[in-house]
Amino acid sequence: MSDAPDVSAAAPDFDFEHVPRTDQSFENALAKARDGCRLTVDDGVELLTTGTDRAGIDPVRKERVLEAADHRRAEMVGDDVTFVANLNNNVTTACDTGCLFCNFKDRASKFEADAPDDHGGFTKTPAESRQAVADAVELGISEVCSVSGLHPAFALDDEHREVLESHPAPEQVNYRPPDTYTTSPGTYVDQIRAMSVDGVHVHSMTPEEAYHARRGTDWSYEAVYRRLREAGLDSAPGTAAEILVDEVREVICPGKMDTEAWLNAMEGAMAAGLPVTATIMYGHVENAMHRVMHLKRVRDLQDRTGGITEFVPLSFIHQQTPLYDRGLVSGGATDAEDELMIAVSRLFLDNIENIQTSWVKFGDEKSLKTLSCGANDFMGTLLSEEITKRAGGDYGEFRSVADYVDMVTAIGRRPVERSTDYERRHPIDPDDAPHGPRLGPRADGTPILDRTPSLADD
Numbered sequence: 467m468s469d470a471p472d473v474s475a476a477a478p479d480f481d482f483e484h485v486p487r488t489d490q491s492f493e494n495a496l497a498k499a500r501d502g503c504r505l506t507v508d509d510g511v512e513l514l515t516t517g518t519d520r521a522g523i524d525p526v527r528k529e530r531v532l533e534a535a536d537h538r539r540a541e542m543v544g545d546d547v548t549f550v551a552n553l554n555n556n557v558t559t560a561c562d563t564g565c566l567f568c569n570f571k572d573r574a575s576k577f578e579a580d581a582p583d584d585h586g587g588f589t590k591t592p593a594e595s596r597q598a599v600a601d602a603v604e605l606g607i608s609e610v611c612s613v614s615g616l617h618p619a620f621a622l623d624d625e626h627r628e629v630l631e632s633h634p635a636p637e638q639v640n641y642r643p644p645d646t647y648t649t650s651p652g653t654y655v656d657q658i659r660a661m662s663v664d665g666v667h668v669h670s671m672t673p674e675e676a677y678h679a680r681r682g683t684d685w686s687y688e689a690v691y692r693r694l695r696e697a698g699l700d701s702a703p704g705t706a707a708e709i710l711v712d713e714v715r716e717v718i719c720p721g722k723m724d725t726e727a728w729l730n731a732m733e734g735a736m737a738a739g740l741p742v743t744a745t746i747m748y749g750h751v752e753n754a755m756h757r758v759m760h761l762k763r764v765r766d767l768q769d770r771t772g773g774i775t776e777f778v779p780l781s782f783i784h785q786q787t788p789l790y791d792r793g794l795v796s797g798g799a800t801d802a803e804d805e806l807m808i809a810v811s812r813l814f815l816d817n818i819e820n821i822q823t824s825w826v827k828f829g830d831e832k833s834l835k836t837l838s839c840g841a842n843d844f845m846g847t848l849l850s851e852e853i854t855k856r857a858g859g860d861y862g863e864f865r866s867v868a869d870y871v872d873m874v875t876a877i878g879r880r881p882v883e884r885s886t887d888y889e890r891r892h893p894i895d896p897d898d899a900p901h902g903p904r905l906g907p908r909a910d911g912t913p914i915l916d917r918t919p920s921l922a923d924d
Contacts, residue, residue, distance in 0.1 A: 482713055486754040492517035492527060499534045499813045510758035514810045523802045535809035535840030542812075543819055543842045547874045548884040548891070551867065551903035551914065552609035552669075552846035553602035555595055555661060558651050559587035561615030562640060563674075565719040566788040567708070567750055574618050577647045589617065589649040592660035599663045602849055606902055606909035609846065609886045610661050612670040613705060614651075618642040622679040622690060623655040630682050639682040654679050655697040662698030664907040667886045670699060673731030674706035677723045687734025695738055701886055702735040704744035704774070710760045714752045718789065729767055736773035741887050744774050744818070748807055749782035749799030750789055757807065761814045768817045775888055776820035776843055779807045781827045801832060805839045812840030820888060825865060834877055843884075844870065847903075847914060866914055867894070867901040 488508035495512035498505060505513075512518060516527035560574040572587035590598070599610045618640050621627040630641040644650035651657065654671065661668050671679070671694055673687075680690045691702065708718060710725045723731070735742050744764045748757050768774045784790040784798045799807070812821050823841035825833040826848065837844070847865050867883065874881040875896045883892040885905055892904045903909040 480717060480751055482753065482756070484711060484713065484753070484755045484759060486511050486515055486518055488512055488518055492519065496527075496530060496534065499531075499538075502538075502816075504816055505814050507755070507758050507762050510761060510810055510814045511754050513813065514754045514758060514806050516806070523800075523806070525802070528802055528806060531813075532805055532809050532839045535812040536838050538812050539821070539840045539842055545879050546882045546891075546893070547837060547842060547844050547870075547879045548820070548882045548888070549844045549865075549870050550609050550846040550884055550886055551607045551906055551909065552611055552886075553599060553607050553849040555590075555598050555602075555610050555612045557595060557612060557614040557657055558589040558617045558620075559615050560589055560617040560647075560651075562618065563616055563719070563721045565708075565722060566792070566794065567718050567747065567782060568787065572615075574615075574642070574647075577617075577649070579646065579648050581648075589647070589651050591649060592652040592656040595657055596660035596663060599661045599666060603663050603666050603906060603908050605849075605914045606904075606906045606912060607666065607847070607849070607914070608903065608906035608909065609667040609669055610663075611703065611846070612657070612661060612668070613672055613703060614675065616640070616674065616678045617647075617651050619644040619647055620651050620678060621653050623653050623693060626679065626683065627653065633682050636682075640678075641682065655693060658694055658697040658699050666907055667700045668698050669701045669703055669886050670694075671702050671735075672706045673702075673704070673728045673735075674723055676702075676731045676734070677727060687731045688737040689734075691735045691738035691740055695740060699740065701741045701743075701775070702732075704732055704742050704778075705780075707745045707760070707764075708747045709752045709756050710746075710763045711752070711756045714756050717751050717794070725763065729763065732767060733771060736771045741773050741775050743776050743778055744768075745778040745780055746807075746811075747780040747782055749803065750784070750795050758810070758814065761811060765815055765817060768815070772817075774818050775886075776822050777811055777815055777818050778822040778824075779804075779811055780824065781807070783827065804828065804832070805836060808836050809840045830873060834873060837874075837877060837879065844874070849914070864915075867903055868899070868913060870894075871896050871901050 488511050490508040490512050492512045495509040513531050516524040559572045560577045562574050572585050576585035676690050746760050781804050782798045789795045820843050821841045822843040823833050823836040870881050881894045900913050902911045902913040
């Protein structure tokens with residue numbers, strides 16, 4: 467693995483107010499981390515950079531940070547490696563937000579009824595979503611995760627559609643009626659109800675989607691999430707966070723909600739009784755100070771609410787994104803930066819138990835390494851995963867329970883199937899084959915399915 471300096475140094479030099487300079491020292495910050503003291507932003511910057519007193523990442527110092535994080539992980543959650551048996555059911559790729567880090571979306575105009583049908587995107591009706599989830603429930607999943615583009619025809623529910631239809635300037639709130647498009651996504655409530663099959667856990671509605679589901683109204687985020695919870699929503703993903711520093715958001719996603727709105731949406735979801743996750747998407751134009759400021763805002767949010775079940779560092783996949791095409795970045799994070807991001811997340815977020823790593827982002831070897839850098843959760847089976855693949859990721863879309871058993875036991879740890887909220891856990895005996903999910907409403911230990919070209923090799 468490479469310990470090369472941050473490749474983003476070759477990208478344009480942004481005139482950011484916040485830069486990685488501190489009055490702290492690396493040794494003092496590391497001592498605080500080892501002693502279990504609550505870290506400051508300056509402490510986090512020193513650990514993430516392995517010291518601002520020298521250029522690049524020092525490999526010896528890096529290993530000391532990773533060791534401290536691995537020790538903290540063992541203290542907080544033990545040696546089990548958890549995963550969830552889940553399906554990704556992304557409803558639509560139609561989106562006009564224009565985030566420069568994303569290649570998942572397609573311009574909504576391409577989906578209009580009179581447009582050529584050659585854009586490669588998709589929109590699922592509620593009936594199609596229900597069928598996809600029903601099929602996956604039969605295979606044993608316990609969770610469906612749904613994160614979608616902001617389709618202009620999407621409304622929260624029928625009442626919200628009436629508000630949008632009567633808006634004096636619907637284009638100002640990014641609304642067009644469903645009959646404009648070849649396929650209507652229905653409403654968010656329709657989709658949540660459709661995906662609520664046989665008690666499967668529905669994990670959906672990011673803060674940005676909640677923002678879209680209240681546009682043109684003065685409804686609170688709590689009210690929006692309460693309606694969704696009544697429809698069957700069980701928890702909300704804290705994606706759309708990217709970097710929770712507005713000077714970075716103005717570069718990578720100027721059309722997206724700002725930091726305060728993201729935090730308000732998360733608080734609204736938790737006030738509505740929903741557990742949430744939180745994420746960071748790093749390795750693009752931001753610097754180490756931005757990353758740790760983000761961690762501080764997540765930690766403060768958890769101090770106020772206590773509803774965040776896990777933190778998910780997401781390494782930017784650059785190859786097929788506008789940021790890369792426009793020369794705003796020359797690559798993503800290095801291996802060393804990825805390891806340190808997970809480690810410092812573990813050390814800084816002293817009030818969040820679970821830190822997730824990603825085989826989709828990192829591949830097998832690197833993701834296993836990060837389980838010794840502070841991470842304890844290993845994502846899910848992901849029967850479908852389009853977002854990272856469209857951005858240029860090439861590590862596949864499906865992982866069987868047997869895959870998890872083989873990988874986790876190879877590093878001397880115990881694989882544990884979990885529920886989305888971590889409340890239910892099923893430790894897996896490697897000798898008790900075949901290996902299949904146990905926690906889904908129809909799960910009976912039967913393997914979900916074999917690796918097939920249609921799922922793993924497209």
